[in-house]
Amino acid sequence: MDSNLVHIVDDDEQIRNSLQFLLMTHKLNSRQFTGGRDFLRALPSLESGCILLDVRMPDMDGLQMMKMMRPCIERFSVIVMTGHGDVATAVEAMKLGAIDFIEKPFDEEALVRAVKAAQLKLGERIGDLDAKRDAEDRLAELTPRAKEVLGHLMGGHSNKVVAKRMDVSPRTVEMHRSNIFQKLGVKSLSEAVRLACMAGFVPQTEEEAV
Known part of the structure; x- marks a missing residue:
């Protein structure tokens, strides 16, 4: 512009x-x-x-x-x-x-x-x-499941904790995490968090998920 x-x-x-x-x-x-x-x-x-x-x-x-x-x-x-x-x-x-x-x-x-x-x-x-x-466009590329993983990671939870909460294996969480970084074009969780916040992404709370 x-x-x-x-x-x-x-x-x-x-x-x-x-x-x-x-x-x-x-x-x-x-x-x-x-x-x-x-x-x-x-x-x-x-x-x-x-x-x-x-x-x-x-x-x-x-x-x-x-x-x-x-x-x-x-x-x-x-x-x-x-x-x-x-x-x-x-x-x-x-x-x-x-x-x-x-x-x-x-x-x-x-x-x-x-x-x-x-x-x-x-x-x-x-x-x-x-x-x-740009951040909104990148976030839109994520699947609902990937956004759920991102939300848990933004809450400061480890892969093992996220895996337990989502009833999947830690390996599955790691794969989601890798795909999230790739689609968002970032190399670290801190970069992913900054981009998600810029896009206005609000992780679902545990109470909302119930």
């Missing part, structure tokens, strides 16, 4: 052009949208990136747009552009997932710094999301 693109959402063409020129002088690529509806229509095919979002627009205000895009807000870092002293709106936007706000008329250097910081945060978030999805 590319987190370097800046999406400019503002109904004022002059402001959009001014922002695009400013970003271009700092080697930041951008794309313009005339309002919330314009952005939402394009959303399914948009690259991840920072959004410079005006909150006061006639067709759909910025807060409404953020509510509509909530299911995929994690793909973007939103910076809202508010009127001077409009703290209440800025706070509401932050509650909806915005990471920063800039007051109009904005200081150009402050805006560029905010955009670069937003891109950095988004890059880290996307990296975490990609790692989580």
Whole structure:
């Protein structure tokens, strides 16, 4: 995913052009949208990136747009552009997932710094999301029986204890363990545990298994 693109959402063409020129002088690529509806229509095919979002627009205000895009807000870092002293709106936007706000008329250097910081945060978030999805995909390769073995191993139990609890031989547990490592692409139990935790895997407790 590319987190370097800046999406400019503002109904004022002059402001959009001014922002695009400013970003271009700092080697930041951008794309313009005339309002919330314009952005939402394009959303399914948009690259991840920072959004410079005006909150006061006639067709759909910025807060409404953020509510509509909530299911995929994690793909973007939103910076809202508010009127001077409009703290209440800025706070509401932050509650909806915005990471920063800039007051109009904005200081150009402050805006560029905010955009670069937003891109950095988004890059880290996307990296975490990609790692989580990768972990989930790897875990999905395991059979239910293998996941049961992994759950016991995550509980700190030895192969012999796991074998007794599952009513199988220690050799069978060892084979499962080897296959688990191979499918997860890890070389140790600690790596397997970290990957399973990243994927959100929750071992079944003994009480739940009964």
